[in-house]
Every structure is written in C-alpha cells, then in structure tokens.
Amino acid sequence: MDGQGAIGTAPDAAAIEAIARATIAALPEPFASHLTDIVLIIEEVAEDHVLANLGIEHPLDLTGLYHGNPVGQKSSTESGSLPDRIHLYRRAILDEWIETDVRLDDLVAHVTIHEIGHHFGLSDDDMHALEDLVTDA
Known part of the structure; x- marks a missing residue:
C-alpha cells in the first residue's frame, strides 16, 4: 500500500478501513485473538456529544476513540452490553496526514x-512498542 489515494482525491472511508483492518490482521498473539469481536467504525468526525464529553473543542482534534472495557476489566457476568468499538475519524486523520506529511498507512496504523x-x-510505551512491531513487519 502506498499510503495515498488517487491523485486529487482524499482517501475515502473504505481506504481508511482497509488500512486499519490490515493493521489489526498484522498484530501478533495474544492481541489478535482478543480482537475478533471488536467493531471497527469509520466516521467523518466525532459527534458533538462525544467531543463535549472528552472536552475537545474541534472535531479535527480527535482521530480515534475506543469504546468498551479493557480486556483486564471484562467480566463474564456482563450481558447485554454493546461490543467494544474502535472509531476512526476520517477527516481528522486526513487533516493530521496533511499537516504532518506522515504516510497515510503509517498514520492510520x-x-x-x-x-x-x-x-x-x-x-503509551507499550503502544509504541506494538506499533513498531507491526509497522516494521
């Protein structure tokens, strides 16, 4: 993947999703087996109430958001709850891509x-180590 869309067009949600899914697919165990039920959602920008809850004023300041309980905090007695979700916000990602000149596939990863x-x-250190493991593969 070259990290860019066609000349003159911004990558669409499907392109962002494809990069994100490829990133998830490249994760080693034990991570991969715990991500089979994660829902990946690509949206243009975060909704106003999400931004307000996070204290973020501008929608282009939020590139992604995790909704759910971390693996170590899950309970087998939970029922009826929504699946864990990862939201990626396309316009915020594209804005950061333009501002930083980082390859799009690296940024989405x-x-x-x-x-x-x-x-x-x-x-954060563990996240960076995992990112290095996946992007260096």
Whole structure:
C-alpha cells in the first residue's frame, strides 16, 4: 500500500478501513485473538456529544476513540452490553496526514494501534512498542 489515494482525491472511508483492518490482521498473539469481536467504525468526525464529553473543542482534534472495557476489566457476568468499538475519524486523520506529511498507512496504523492499546489497557510505551512491531513487519 502506498499510503495515498488517487491523485486529487482524499482517501475515502473504505481506504481508511482497509488500512486499519490490515493493521489489526498484522498484530501478533495474544492481541489478535482478543480482537475478533471488536467493531471497527469509520466516521467523518466525532459527534458533538462525544467531543463535549472528552472536552475537545474541534472535531479535527480527535482521530480515534475506543469504546468498551479493557480486556483486564471484562467480566463474564456482563450481558447485554454493546461490543467494544474502535472509531476512526476520517477527516481528522486526513487533516493530521496533511499537516504532518506522515504516510497515510503509517498514520492510520498509529491511530488504530493506539485505540487497540486502550482495549488492552496498555501504556503509551507499550503502544509504541506494538506499533513498531507491526509497522516494521
């Protein structure tokens, strides 16, 4: 993947999703087996109430968000709850892509792994190590 869309067009949601799914598929065990039920959602920008709850003023300041309980906090007695979800916000990702000149596939992988890190309750250092493992593969 070259990390860019066709000349003159911004990558669409399907392109962002494909990069994110490829990133998830490249994760080693034990991570991969814990991600089979994660729902991946690509949206243009975060909804106003999400931004307000996070104290974020501008929708282009949020590239991704994890909704759910980290793996270590899950309970077998939970029922009826929504599945864990990773939201990626396309316009915010594209804005950061333009501002930073980072390859799009690297940026989407970074955001995806950061949100997966929340699923596992990883530290920032652990997230960076996992990202290095996946992007160096």
